[in-house]
Amino acid sequence: MNNRGEVIGEGIIMxxxxxxxxxxxxVVWxxxxxxxxxxxxxxxAEARVLARSVVECVSPDGVLDLDIIPDxxxxxxxxxxxxxxxxxGRFYVELKVESSGKVTRLSQGDSGALWVLEIFKNDEVSEGLRKYEPGYYDWSYPVYVLDEGNKFVAEVKGQVLINNEF
Amino acid sequence: MEFQLKMKNKRGGLLQQTIVHIVLVGLIFALFLFATADKINSRGVRQQVLEKQVALLIDSAVPGMSFVIEKNNLNGLVQRVEVRDGKVFVMVEGLSSFKGYPYFSKYSVSVREEDNKFVVSINE
Structure with a gap:
């Protein structure tokens, strides 16, 4: 009986x-x-590529025809x-067409992700968290706009934000 | 005599126990070393590099373009390249890809395998 007890005890300790x-x-692994x-x-880099694709789509040959883009x-x-x-799904793009005080917006995605970018502008964010910083690219360019039959020069300000893939 | 026999049995039992302990601990550490070695040889990083390079190329490509990924690559031996569900998956030196990396393209993307390379084609 003692032997059995000993064996069981040793087994538990092992x-x-x-x-x-x-x-x-x-833990070490x-x-x-x-x-x-x-x-x-x-x-x-993805943000820049996407920006180029969107610009080529909405304003081919430098002309942005708002009449053919539905609401x-x-x-x-x-x-x-x-x-x-x-x-x-992980992108946000916004194009603002500004002319004579009138602003037309073309966009898609979650604009709330822009505040995430604001957090990472703080230099105190650790390097380990940097991989969660969204990719971002903003730019502006002049363009001819056709709107309601009128043609005029306007400034397009664009921004693209790309969230992480996790 | 009886006492000597008891002592011998006890020593024998202790030795057996110690050997079993050493073998089991050795097995655990062997497993641990294999798992760590997998991380240290940076296959994961090289796979990441390949997937993201291919994804960026697909993102910027237009119809009619194609590009080649050599199997004997600077980043290691590429065994498989797949595109499915909007993601690129690259298998490097036996390391399969489960997450892949997403790409975006308005066009149709396909991959075909040839003797010593993979050809990624972008069509309308």
Whole structure:
């Protein structure tokens, strides 16, 4: 009876020791995974490429014809330009056409993501969190606009924001 | 005599126990070393580089363009390149890709495998 008790006791102690060793191994492996992981951020480059695609779509040859872009298209500019919704779920684009005090907006996506960008403008954000910083590109360019039969020169200010893929 | 026999049995039992402990701990550390080695050899980083390069190329391409990914690549041996559900998946040196990297394109994207390369084509 004593022998059986001893064997069981030793078995329990062995299980405990092996669990402890396994836990330590997993913790060290986890720390090494974090140390050797490296995130390559290409979202700023993606933002520039997307900006070019949208500009070529809405203003081919430097002429932006607002008469042919329906209201639905102005609120879903990616879809208007032929992109699938699932492709552009992490993007936000906005084009503001400004002329003589009148502003026309073409956009799609969650504009609330812009505040996330504001957080990362703070230099105190640690490097580990930087991979969550959205990719961003803003630009402006002059363009001829056709609107309600009128043709005039306007300034287009655009911004593209790309969220992380996680 | 009886006492000596008891001591011998006890020592034998202790030795057996210690050997079992050492073997099991050794197995655990062997597993741990293999898992860490997988992280240290940076296959994951190289896979990331390839997926993102291909995604950016697809993003900027227009119909009629195609580009080649050599199997014997600077980033390692490329064993598979796939595009599905709007993402690029690249298998490098036996490391499969489960997440991939998303691309965006208005056009149709396809990949075909040839002898020593993969050809990615963009069509209307």
């Amino acid at each position: 299980i405990y020791r092996l669990s402890l060793v396994s836990l330590i191994a997993v 986890g720390i090494s995974s974090v140390s050797y992981a490296h995130y390559i951020d290409v979202r700023d 639905e298209g102005r609120k879903n500019i990616f879809s208007y330009c032929g992109f699938e919704d699932f492709e552009v």
